[in-house]
Each structure stands twice: as C-alpha cells, then as structure tokens.
Amino acid sequence: MNAVSPIGYLDALNSAQRRAVTHGVGAVTASPLLVIAGAGSGKTNTLAHRVAHLMVSGADPRRILLMTFSRRAAGEMAKRVERITRKVLGEGAGVLTDALSWAGTFHGIGARLLRDCADQLGLDPAFTIHDREDSADQMNLVRHELGFSKTETRFPTKGTCLAIYSRCVNAERPIEEVLGQSYPWCVAWAAELKDLFAAYVDAKQQQNVLDYDDLLLYWAQAMTDPDIAADIGARFDHVMVDEYQDTNRLQSSILLALKPDGRGLTVVGDDAQSIYSFRAATVRNILDFPSAFVPPAEIITLDQNYRSTSAILSAANAVIDLAAERFTKNLWTDRAAGSQPQLVHVRDEADQARFIAEKVLENREGGSTLKQQAVLFRASHHSGPLEIELTRRNIPFVKFGGLKFLDSAHIKDLLALLRFVENPRDKVAGFRVLQLLPGVGPTSAQRVLEHMAQASAPIESLDSAPAPPRSGEDWGAFVTAIGELRAGSAGWPAEIERARRWYEPHLERIHEDASTRQADLVQLEQIASGYPSRERFLTELTLDPPDTTSDQAGVPHLDEDYLILSTIHSAKGQEWKSVFVMNTVDGCIPIDLGAGARDEIEEERRLLYVAMTRAKDDLHLVVPQRFFTHGQSATGDRHVYANRTRFIPNALLGQFERSAWPICASEDTRAPSGGPKVDVRAKMRGMWR
Numbered sequence: 001m002n003a004v005s006p007i008g009y010l011d012a013l014n015s016a017q018r019r020a021v022t023h024g025v026g027a028v029t030a031s032p033l034l035v036i037a038g039a040g041s042g043k044t045n046t047l048a049h050r051v052a053h054l055m056v057s058g059a060d061p062r063r064i065l066l067m068t069f070s071r072r073a074a075g076e077m078a079k080r081v082e083r084i085t086r087k088v089l090g091e092g093a094g095v096l097t098d099a100l101s102w103a104g105t106f107h108g109i110g111a112r113l114l115r116d117c118a119d120q121l122g123l124d125p126a127f128t129i130h131d132r133e134d135s136a137d138q139m140n141l142v143r144h145e146l147g148f149s150k151t152e153t154r155f156p157t158k159g160t161c162l163a164i165y166s167r168c169v170n171a172e173r174p175i176e177e178v179l180g181q182s183y184p185w186c187v188a189w190a191a192e193l194k195d196l197f198a199a200y201v202d203a204k205q206q207q208n209v210l211d212y213d214d215l216l217l218y219w220a221q222a223m224t225d226p227d228i229a230a231d232i233g234a235r236f237d238h239v240m241v242d243e244y245q246d247t248n249r250l251q252s253s254i255l256l257a258l259k260p261d262g263r264g265l266t267v268v269g270d271d272a273q274s275i276y277s278f279r280a281a282t283v284r285n286i287l288d289f290p291s292a293f294v295p296p297a298e299i300i301t302l303d304q305n306y307r308s309t310s311a312i313l314s315a316a317n318a319v320i321d322l323a324a325e326r327f328t329k330n331l332w333t334d335r336a337a338g339s340q341p342q343l344v345h346v347r348d349e350a351d352q353a354r355f356i357a358e359k360v361l362e363n364r365e366g367g368s369t370l371k372q373q374a375v376l377f378r379a380s381h382h383s384g385p386l387e388i389e390l391t392r393r394n395i396p397f398v399k400f401g402g403l404k405f406l407d408s409a410h411i412k413d414l415l416a417l418l419r420f421v422e423n424p425r426d427k428v429a430g431f432r433v434l435q436l437l438p439g440v441g442p443t444s445a446q447r448v449l450e451h452m453a454q455a456s457a458p459i460e461s462l463d464s465a466p467a468p469p470r471s472g473e474d475w476g477a478f479v480t481a482i483g484e485l486r487a488g489s490a491g492w493p494a495e496i497e498r499a500r501r502w503y504e505p506h507l508e509r510i511h512e513d514a515s516t517r518q519a520d521l522v523q524l525e526q527i528a529s530g531y532p533s534r535e536r537f538l539t540e541l542t543l544d545p546p547d548t549t550s551d552q553a554g555v556p557h558l559d560e561d562y563l564i565l566s567t568i569h570s571a572k573g574q575e576w577k578s579v580f581v582m583n584t585v586d587g588c589i590p591i592d593l594g595a596g597a598r599d600e601i602e603e604e605r606r607l608l609y610v611a612m613t614r615a616k617d618d619l620h621l622v623v624p625q626r627f628f629t630h631g632q633s634a635t636g637d638r639h640v641y642a643n644r645t646r647f648i649p650n651a652l653l654g655q656f657e658r659s660a661w662p663i664c665a666s667e668d669t670r671a672p673s674g675g676p677k678v679d680v681r682a683k684m685r686g687m688w689r
C-alpha cells in the first residue's frame, strides 16, 4: 500500500468538490445528489474522485453504474478513476477498476440490460442494432411498401419521418403535438405517419432489430413492470449520470424507475451547457431532479472555474448572462486576468482561413503545440475553406464531428456482412450485402431474403436458395463464407479477417481507389481486436462510432502534433490553451433559424458559451464580413454581408479587444494629408512647355 493517507487524495479538491465526492459515503445508502457544475469547474474530476472514493471506501465496483454521454468519456473516466485509486491502493487498484464494468452510454447500457433480460421481455437476445442511416433505409422501405412515396403532394422524406418518430419517442409526446410544434408542414400527414410508424415497428420486430430509440424505449417499457424494475435496480448500489442536462425525458424516466427513492443516485450537469435539444434532450430534467424525491435531492454547486483566465471567463459570463432563463450563477476564478478575448474582423471566409492558419503557426513559434489549439465551428461544413488552407500549408489537423469513419461505404459493407451473420433476419444488412455480388440488384436480393425469412435456419437455407441468375461463382463463395462466419470456426476477432478476404475482390471491383479503402479495413480489424466478441463490437460501434479514424486508432498518432478542428457539439467537455471560434456571425451562430424559435435561439446562445469556455489562455472569435453565396460559378462574386452574432451586442463589446485582419490602416484612421504633396498633373503638363 502507498504511503498517502487514505483521505489525502481528496486534499487537492475544493470544499464543494469534496462535499460532492464524499456525499453519503459510509451511510447505508446515499440520498440523491444533484451536482450543478459550471464550465471548467472540475465536474469530470469530481465524478472520477467520487467513484474512486466509493470504491476505496468499500463499495463493490461491479455494483456501480456510471453513465456518460459518449463511450470515449466513459473510457477517460475509468482511466482517471484508476489513477486516483492507485494513489491509495497502489497496484491493487487495477483489480477494482477492471471490475467497474457498468460504465458506458445510456444506449450501450440499455443494450446490455435488454440482452440480459431478453427472455423476461419476449425479446430474442441476438437482436442487432440499426444506426440512423439503417433506420432511415428501413423507414424508406416501409414508406414505399405503404405507397406513401407515390402520393400526389409530397410525403415527408425518410429522414424527416425518422426524425418525427424519434422526437415522439424520446420526448414521450403524442405525434400531433410534435408535428404542431416542430414540423408544422407535416401536420396534414398525421394519420399516414401513424400508419407508417406502426408498420415500421412491425418490420423491426419481424427482423429482430432495434434502432437507437428502441434501446431506451424498450428499457423504459421494461421498467414499468415492478418486478423487472426491482430486479434491474437491485443490481446497482450507486447510479451516476454525467452531462445530465443533455438527457431526454425517456432517460430520466428510466433513471427514476431504477432508483425510485433516489438512494444511491448522483447526477451531474450544467444547465448553461445544454446543447442537445435536437435529440429531445430537455434541461427540465436537471431542474426537476431535486423535487422528484421526498425529501428532495441535495444540491451542490461547483462554481469555481479552474480553466480560463478571468478575462475569458468574464466575457463568457457576460454572454450567458443575457440568456432568458438560467439557473446556475456566474462562475468565478482566481486565475490572472490575461488578455481579453479578441473579436477579429476579416473580409471573408478565405481571409478567416488565412488568419487562423497564420495565428496557429505564430502560436506554435511561441511554444504552443498544435494540439493545444483548437478551431471550433457551429456546422461541420463551415471548416471547408480552412481545411484547404491548412492542407496547402502542410499543417496537420484532425477533425471531430465531421464525416465519420464508419460512414464510408466500404466500412459499412463489411459491418453489414458481420451484422447479417449475427442476425440473418436483419433485412437492411442483408439487402446491402447481397447487392455487393455482381449482377445482384434489389429484386433478386429481395427474393433471397424472402426465402431466408421463411426458413427456421436462415443461413443454412441459403444452400437451397435460388441463386441470383447472374451472380456466377460468386454466389457459391458467398454461401461458403457466410456459413463459415456463422459457425464462428475462426473465432473472434480472426473472423473479421475471413470477412475481409471475402469482401476484398468485391471492393476492388466496385471502387477505383480500392487500395486506400483497404487500409481502412485493416484499421477496422485493429479496432475489432479491442472487443471481446462480434456482438459487443457491433453494438458498441453502432452506438457510439469513432469520430475520426485517429479517434480509435489513437496510438500511431500519439506522438504526432496536429491541430484540432471540431464542431462545437463535439468539443463538449474538452479544453485547449488557444481556441478560435469561426464565423461568429448571425446565420452561423445562431445558425439560420425560422422566426419564433425562441428555445432554439437560447440553445444557440449556450453553444457560443460552450465554445468560449473551452479556452484556457486565449480566445479569438472571428467575424467574416461577407460570405460568398452558393450556387454560382467558381469565378462568381455574389456575396452576402454578415453581422456580428447577436449574442455579442454593443453593450458587451467592452469585454473584447477588437481588431481587423489583415492589419491595414482603415480609411477613418488615415492621417489628414493637407492636400497633395506633389501635383503630378501640373508636372505632366509642364513637361511639354
């Protein structure tokens, strides 16, 4: 055992943090706790200490449920817990933290519990999970079958249908209300949409697939049975939820059903950072939490910010102070003032890109690595011109929140194959895989799937399936490969290599750039080796796909230096020495919104606040004055003028230092000249006289 006193590891915490960490520890069961943790106030640190402290004080790690916003956050939390626990228990800490197996996202935990309790719920535990794109494809199939794709006036698209469905489910609100408030142009289709959703649910059940929403919906439904709720609730002594401001109604119902009296329940969040209402998250969850219990939950507020200089914090406070409704009080810091955040006016997006690239290099000359700097933007496509500029100058960067690694066609193909093997009734996966074979189109794929659907052993039935007419030898190779994969003879993760060997000839036939894509497949194989089974791999990857290739692969990039580009949403929970916020103009932040969307405007304000509070030492908000309009030729020069974001009105300008780039004397600052020094015209005339 280490010489540190058992409680010494809590000395570095401030008193509010320490109260949050030790709340109820040692009592038979802790009363419910809400930690309101402002930006940079050490929320993650505090939660990690609480988990460690519980374990050090004798709590069974297998009975701790920790739910975070992303899988990455769960992983980071587990590492921190281990570091802290190690200080007290030395080497023995590893055993404890390894046993902390119930750490993950709401959806991931839901999937595990549903498989565990499948027989009680009438579910087949081999269900597969559809990601958003698969779900939209499934919705489209049903929409087509019901004849809605051929209506005279245009029926909502598959994406809109899925969004409406998802909103109803997650917000636990009737369709009429959702349509009236968020999709008024679809109100006339309410009856058809209900039929569509009913058929969509049937199709998923026939195929034994669950979509993202089902993971929460089925879990919540399961919890309405008192015996099942008691059984699941009794598995955990402590339930902790991070980023509670970004949970939805369904998640809060689940939580309250897990621990109806709130004992052992801790939620942590910040209402000022609630930015996921488009996924039906509601800030009401955090506000209503204390009064859900009798006696009400204890509230501990963390309001000391350790991250930012006081000049940055003061500007961020001023921005959020203008919010219509707010519950946390302003943060304070004892960090030095530092320089004021800069509002930098540039001519257009091209200048914005040049400015950022130059400044980033200048910072690097000054001793900051690229990784200590981040460029944040509201929408993924905003970074286009910057990506070009960085590439041109050879400045390496990694982008978060853009096109996901797993969205590429070849990765989706290979995953669909594995999913089809896992659950041969999964039509969306089957449809995709079969059409990889030469000569197989939707009709012959459909015929094979129907044949399989009628068989009790679908994969085995492939032997007697009608071979698609033009698939030739590839059909036999496909049936053999899929049979071997299903039998699992190679074992996991070796079987992914078998899958890849089957897929590679098709990859080469379908894609011209097959060799670059092959490298991704090898990388996928590496990622797969980090999971214990095919089922876990597919589940976790579908639920929380890596943002970028390097996000998962990590290791080869660790020593390299690169600039971070990120959407504001994906920057949540992170911090950098220098932060640049692009396009700080109306129309970008707030993003273009219809009139009357007050709640959405408020959320945009919080987004700017989240972006600003990511900065430790310096912050630049860049304001391009004009934007080229889309839909014109490359040489066209139509543009629109932009205004500084409404979230920084004139009254707040004192919080910022303003400048223009490139630096040139503007007209009104040029010194009056007192008339021309040389009368050139007179000289010219004099030449000939």
Ligand SMILES: Nc1ncnc2c1ncn2[C@@H]1O[C@H](COP(=O)(O)OP(=O)(O)OP(=O)(O)O)[C@@H](O)[C@H]1O
Residues within 6 Å of the ligand: 012, 013, 014, 017, 037, 038, 039, 040, 041, 042, 043, 044, 045, 046, 270, 273, 305, 306, 307, 572, 573, 574, 575, 613
């Ligand atoms: N008691 C403390 N003493 C010194 N530094 C601390 C303390 N608590 C936290 N910090 C530091 O403050 C910074 C912010 O902490 P952390 O990332 O946990 O904040 P957070 O509350 O999760 O932030 P956000 O909600 O904005 O993402 C980190 O650099 C962390 O090391």
